Amino acid sequence: MTRIKICGITDVETASLCMRLGVDFIGLVFADSRRRITPEQAVELTRTILTQAKRPKIAGVFVNETAGKVNHTAEACHLDVIQLSGDEDGDYCGRITRPIIRATRIDQTSAAEEIQCRIAATGARDIHLIDRHSPGSFGGSGQKFDWAILENLSPALKIMVAGGLTPENVEELILRYHPWGVDVSSGVESHGRKDPAKIMAFIRAVRQADAKLKGVTNAAR
Numbered sequence: 001m002t003r004i005k006i007c008g009i010t011d012v013e014t015a016s017l018c019m020r021l022g023v024d025f026i027g028l029v030f031a032d033s034r035r036r037i038t039p040e041q042a043v044e045l046t047r048t049i050l051t052q053a054k055r056p057k058i059a060g061v062f063v064n065e066t067a068g069k070v071n072h073t074a075e076a077c078h079l080d081v082i083q084l085s086g087d088e089d090g091d092y093c094g095r096i097t098r099p100i101i102r103a104t105r106i107d108q109t110s111a112a113e114e115i116q117c118r119i120a121a122t123g124a125r126d127i128h129l130i131d132r133h134s135p136g137s138f139g140g141s142g143q144k145f146d147w148a149i150l151e152n153l154s155p156a157l158k159i160m161v162a163g164g165l166t167p168e169n170v171e172e173l174i175l176r177y178h179p180w181g182v183d184v185s186s187g188v189e190s191h192g193r194k195d196p197a198k199i200m201a202f203i204r205a206v207r208q209a210d211a212k213l214k215g216v217t218n219a220a221r
């Protein structure tokens with residue numbers, strides 16, 4: 001099943017909805033962003049979630065923050081995983097005490113080998129997030145990259161695709177490229193706030209794509 005991350009959650013109701021709908025990760029942004037929350041708000045927001053046996057993993061999103069502060073926030077806010085969306089290098093990643101979602105931002109000129117090298121150079125463990133590079137932004141811009149590049153990335157990598165995903169386009173992405181996971185922020189918002197109807201539609205589209213893929217696999221047996 002394709003893993004789902006809903007990012008940029010700022011209120012308890014949306015966090016609870018994501019949990020009820022069975023998303024795999026919720027993302028809390030600690031970096032400079034209109035979706036930024038404080039560690040105190042993060043504790044409040046995840047209080048109920050943390051008591052549940054079956055719950056989403058809580059990802060903290062950071063951009064060029066000191067490793068000490070990231071580790072401290074992870075401890076204080078019970079973060080399960082750290083998303084690094086800045087220019088952090090391999091040494092830096094080695095100092096992070098939680099599993100990492102390492103973002104690589106690409107543009108139309110990025111070649112697959114270059115992306116593989118960049119992924120290897122970070123030394124990041126676990127999950128590799130591919131997002132669209134947008135000048136002046138580290139993420140959450142709602143911009144999509146050319147997915148064709150995904151065909152040339154190693155299938156051994158856990159690739160999570162981000163950037164401009166929506167309830168309307170995520171099914172096509174999954175059916176064509178079978179990513180390990182998908183990550184969305186702007187595409188499930190209306191008027192700058194998370195929209196429950198769009199979150200539900202996004203998850204429905206992912207599940208529908210998964211069911212179609214399963215049908216194809218079963219038919220081939």
Ligand SMILES: O=C(O)c1ccccc1N[C@@H]1O[C@H](COP(=O)(O)O)[C@@H](O)[C@H]1O
Binds near residue numbers: 061
């Ligand atoms: O969401 C933000 O505001 C943000 C700020 C700084 C770094 C990353 C951020 N979000 C990440 O951006 C991508 C794509 O989001 P979108 O769906 O295109 O809006 C996603 O990985 C978020 O985790």
